[in-house]
Amino acid sequence: MKLNYGIIGSGMMGCEHIRNLRKIPDVDIVAIADPDENSRKRAKHICGDSFQPIFYEDHRALLSKNSIDVVVVSTPNFTHIEVMRDIFKTDKHVLLEKPMCTNLADGIEVFERSKAHSGLVWVGLEYRFMPPIQAIISHTGEVGEIKMLSIREHRFPFLKKVGDWNRFNEKTGGTLVEKCCHFFDLMNLMIKSNPVKVYASGSQSVNHLDEAYGGKPPDILDNSFVIVDYEMGQRAMLDLCMFAEGGRHEQEIVLTGDKGKLETYIPGKELFISSRQNNSFETLEIKKDSRVREEGLHHGASYIEHLELIDCLKQRRPAKVDCKDGLDSMILGLAAQESIKTGDPIYLNEFLRN
Numbered sequence: 631m632k633l634n635y636g637i638i639g640s641g642m643m644g645c646e647h648i649r650n651l652r653k654i655p656d657v658d659i660v661a662i663a664d665p666d667e668n669s670r671k672r673a674k675h676i677c678g679d680s681f682q683p684i685f686y687e688d689h690r691a692l693l694s695k696n697s698i699d700v701v702v703v704s705t706p707n708f709t710h711i712e713v714m715r716d717i718f719k720t721d722k723h724v725l726l727e728k729p730m731c732t733n734l735a736d737g738i739e740v741f742e743r744s745k746a747h748s749g750l751v752w753v754g755l756e757y758r759f760m761p762p763i764q765a766i767i768s769h770t771g772e773v774g775e776i777k778m779l780s781i782r783e784h785r786f787p788f789l790k791k792v793g794d795w796n797r798f799n800e801k802t803g804g805t806l807v808e809k810c811c812h813f814f815d816l817m818n819l820m821i822k823s824n825p826v827k828v829y830a831s832g833s834q835s836v837n838h839l840d841e842a843y844g845g846k847p848p849d850i851l852d853n854s855f856v857i858v859d860y861e862m863g864q865r866a867m868l869d870l871c872m873f874a875e876g877g878r879h880e881q882e883i884v885l886t887g888d889k890g891k892l893e894t895y896i897p898g899k900e901l902f903i904s905s906r907q908n909n910s911f912e913t914l915e916i917k918k919d920s921r922v923r924e925e926g927l928h929h930g931a932s933y934i935e936h937l938e939l940i941d942c943l944k945q946r947r948p949a950k951v952d953c954k955d956g957l958d959s960m961i962l963g964l965a966a967q968e969s970i971k972t973g974d975p976i977y978l979n980e981f982l983r984n
């Protein structure tokens with residue numbers, strides 16, 4: 631089965647998708663839409679001889695092409711809702727980049743409309759497919775009942791983006807939605823229970839303090855601690871610092887059960903499995919996924935994401951990462967942003983009622 635792709639938004643992530651799709655057999659990129667000339671030029675260069683897409687400035691012109699089977703939406707977060715409203719008028723399959731949207735009303739709209747859409751709607755939470763995460767998931771049964779999950783991300787500041795959209799809460803949903811929806815998705819995936827309460831503290835302490843766009847200073851936070859309580863008594867924590875270049879690991883993940891714990895890091899080649907009973911740990915080598923032909927910016931996870939999506943299409947199965955996952959990960963990010971704003975814990979049943 632040959633699949634024709636259209637790329638909507640060919641900035642950094644759109645180009646990452648093009649690089650990945652180039653290495654997948656039976657895939658053609660037939661159209662690319664981006665209003666920015668530089669982004670279109672860069673995409674044309676990356677397509678090289680592999681693809682000869684038609685370029686558009688307006689995504690609606692791309693969507694009118696009947697020959698396109700799958701669209702990838704890699705536009706700024708605040709534009710996702712309008713682009714998705716146009717996609718829902720078609721029957722195309724879609725890979726929508728994370729975060730699904732920037733606010734709750736838009737997230738719920740995409741989730742509800744995705745249920746009636748005839749195409750598959752997949753949300754780009756590809757951290758799930760990173761080998762260290764897959765290793766933790768496949769060994770979860772060895773540490774007893776899961777009680778705690780700790781995720782630390784210590785990394786570099788936000789990069790420059792086309793139109794500087796990632797400097798503002800309004801355009802991103804806030805750092806804890808934009809960046810950290812990946813980690814909230816992992817919490818929901820590993821803890822396998824419903825979150826009930828979120829408390830967070832955070833601020834913009836170091837980054838972008840001397841910048842201004844249209845006279846407005848950025849309001850995007852660069853560090854935070856977030857705690858999420860789950861209904862069966864488990865708890866998860868995110869420790870985020872975005873002025874921490876040069877550290878040993880960008881992400882560290884520890885999943886603890888009542889019999890032992892699993893520890894790993896990204897990028898990483900080892901899983902540490904410790905047992906309380908033996909009072910010791912063993913080290914497991916994490917094998918690369920032999921299917922990966924492009925490491926890209928996400929350690930092969932975007933490549934696997936595309937393979938898995940294509941597999942769902944071929945097998946006529948629902949999306950493995952769907953709009954419910956997209957919405958649930960957004961909700962935790964939005965609740966954490968609200969907790970920082972108000973200084974109060976956020977009870978999710980009340981947050982979702984308001």
Ligand SMILES: NC(=O)c1ccc[n+]([C@@H]2O[C@H](COP(=O)([O-])OP(=O)(O)OC[C@H]3O[C@@H](n4cnc5c(N)ncnc54)[C@H](O)[C@@H]3O)[C@@H](O)[C@H]2O)c1
Nearest residue numbers: 639641642643663664666669689704705707727728791792
């Ligand atoms: N899954 C991941 O790990 C990951 C990583 C990085 C970015 N992202 C997500 O990908 C999306 C894009 O981020 P980026 O880093 O590529 O940003 P970017 O600024 O580099 O690129 C965005 C591009 O979209 C274009 N654009 C804006 N409105 C458009 C429209 N209506 N139609 C077509 N193109 C449009 C811009 O001109 C720009 O070229 C964001 O939602 C971001 O959160 C996901």
